[in-house]
Amino acid sequence: MSTPPPPSAAPQQQPPVLAGPGAGYASPIPVRRAHLGDALASEWTKIRTVRSTMWTLGVMILLMLGIGFAAAAAVSASDAEPPSGSDLLSLGFFGVLLGSICVITLGVLTIASEYGTGMIRTTMTACSSRNRVLAAKAIVFFGLVFVLTTLMAALVAVIQSAMVDSAGSPSGSAWFKATVGVGLFVALLGLLGLAVGTLVRHSAGAITIMIGLVLLPLVLALFMFASSLHSVRQALLEYSIPSQLIVLYGNSLGGGSGPTGWEPLWIVGGATVVALGAAFFTLNQRDV
Template sequence: MSTPQPQTHQQAAPAPNWQPAPGTTYTSPIPITRTHLGHALASEWTKIKSVRSTMWTLGVFLLLVVGIGFLVAVNTSDNDYADVPYTIPAFFGLILGQICLITLGVLVVSSEYGTGMIRTTFTASPQRHRVLTAKLMIFFAVAFVVSALAIAFVGLVTSGLHGGSSEVSWAGTVVKGSLYVSLLGVLALAVGSMLRHSAGAITAMLGLVLVPAILPAFLMISDSLRTVGEKMMEYNAPNALARIFEIDSESGTGGPQLGLLAGLTAAAIVGAYVLLERRDV
């Protein structure tokens, strides 16, 4: 019988400690590109156009503004537009349609917190302020363009139905009306960034829009609170839109109301930036 040979275990030789030759540096074959705001804008544009909530909310918004506007235009006469712009029918749709933009503004940011995807976003783009800036810019652009197209379309349809004989310019109402509802949506986005909760942010925004429209009826009962009630009625969202669409030309064209909303939106955006940098994800 043959004697079994003892097995020997060979150890792999350690890999040499590779170092570049003196005086040379290592260059990665992977191209390195410095990130900038354009990359964040492209990312946010991809997000907002690929989620179902955007299509649903904007679809309902267009249905309300155009649909209600068409119904109002059909049930009015040529004489109704003697001293008012042809975009008046769009006002009635915007009263409800603004809720869609408020909802979308909140969901643009709060949905990422709800699913936890915001961690991935901030890992890919550690500059948090850049992400929020991109969200604000993309959302405002989408909301303004969609609103302007809807209001302008209603104005064109109304003008065609009623002869286009009115000499009142309605281009300003398209711009200011779109700007007002878009700023409401941006304000909702900032509130959503601060609260990080969809239901809470939407509820807060609905309260901000609806309470000033309802509360003046109770405040004006008291003589001491009548002034507060009158101011609240003057600056609430429905009356602000009514002034922008020049339903009553003697009450102004909505400039102060638009300025107040712009100020509130700017303050909310500042608060969103501050909290974004101070809090953990």
């Protein structure tokens, strides 16, 4: 009796192929073009999961709250005349100034750290549009810093208003400048740090440049005693970063015809736009 033939193996499903000459494998998974939203999601995942964000923004919050509380406690315990409404809000100036150093550091690290670790190659491979990568980093960083700084500035102002008896309450415009205006100023300053980090591509070097930009003009002005340098000293006092920041609180360090009102935002914003333009240009001209 003859043995029956073995059952034939089940036919295997062949992967779909594209018809036509030179056709290759076609994935059954739908493929779509990447867009800015994908880059934003990627950068948001990066910035909220790296330790540098937690440390820099955490220290910024501690500085703003701690120094703001200490300033309010010192003024409240003194026997001096109660401050006016605008002077009351300016008690948060020193905490914001020191906190801005943390924001600048984070802005630089947002991109320069990827150059240091080599992760920038993976980023540029995953997203071939370098402009899209830098734009996504700038948008995510600016949004995060602006929201957090504005909330902390508002919280510090409320705490100080509750602790210190003032001669009159601040106006609505003064509150707006001391919260939203300060948040915009610090976020733009951090964005400038991101642009410098893109240009320099080295974390320590870019942070040093930014700290020098913030503090060096004021320090130089304090040591210019010669009368021949009076105009230079006055310009450094009026246009240094601390002087422009305190203008948003209704005060001035220079005492002359320096920036007033919202002009500090236009000045820092203009410098940031120029630096970002240079960053976009060089990013497309250089190899990673």
